[in-house]
Amino acid sequence: MNFVFVPGAWHGGWSWHPVGRRVRAAGHRAFALTLPGLAMGDDPTGLRLADAVDHVVREVERRALRDVVLVGHSFGGIPITGAAHRLAGRLAHVVFFSAFVPRRGESMAAASGPDAEAWIRATVEADSQGTIGLDYEAFCTMIMQDGPDDVRQLVFDQLTPQPGGYMLDALDVDGVDTLGVPITYLLAEQDIALAAPGDELAARVGVEPIPVPGTHEALLTHPDELTKALLHAQER
Numbered sequence: 001m002n003f004v005f006v007p008g009a010w011h012g013g014w015s016w017h018p019v020g021r022r023v024r025a026a027g028h029r030a031f032a033l034t035l036p037g038l039a040m041g042d043d044p045t046g047l048r049l050a051d052a053v054d055h056v057v058r059e060v061e062r063r064a065l066r067d068v069v070l071v072g073h074s075f076g077g078i079p080i081t082g083a084a085h086r087l088a089g090r091l092a093h094v095v096f097f098s099a100f101v102p103r104r105g106e107s108m109a110a111a112s113g114p115d116a117e118a119w120i121r122a123t124v125e126a127d128s129q130g131t132i133g134l135d136y137e138a139f140c141t142m143i144m145q146d147g148p149d150d151v152r153q154l155v156f157d158q159l160t161p162q163p164g165g166y167m168l169d170a171l172d173v174d175g176v177d178t179l180g181v182p183i184t185y186l187l188a189e190q191d192i193a194l195a196a197p198g199d200e201l202a203a204r205v206g207v208e209p210i211p212v213p214g215t216h217e218a219l220l221t222h223p224d225e226l227t228k229a230l231l232h233a234q235e236r
Contacts, residue, residue, distance in 0.1 A: 012158070130163065
């Protein structure tokens, strides 16, 4: 299998490295993507959600990958949904890990509620590069409540402001459940960062969530358990 990992908001491919290494040790290939604008030195100005989707598609096609297990974390559930429709013939499985499952026409910002959407839009418009950041208090309170303080600080220091278009744009595609590809939804048991309950998000693609230990950053704090669940899903 070829596992292609897509990170969440503010994160890069580095966030999937612990799981990717374990997947490779189990005899598979693993590729951890960093979306445009989220690597140090990238220019995020003007990037739209379509750029994120195009990047996932382009990287899979550039590597001529087949039997692809496409995995998205958090916000990454949106670009993998868009990419899956263009990569359907190459896919073996689609996996959402504590990920947003978008409805047609619903942006990440809109899914967060009208007040949050207005705040996100205003923040993006006020930023010279059109991005939105994340402060340390919010990161520790909502995203990574567990782990030693020095580890949380280390993870936070890797984060990059998110291109605003990624949050404000919406997809105009059906759910991946229309593609005839196996789907799994893995849900961190202590996750409080999702825009909707995990069981509701999983139901959007017709599956029940499979619990794994940890908070929203379980891909970093519980890579053994997450890898085990991810590989087990391929056997179902």
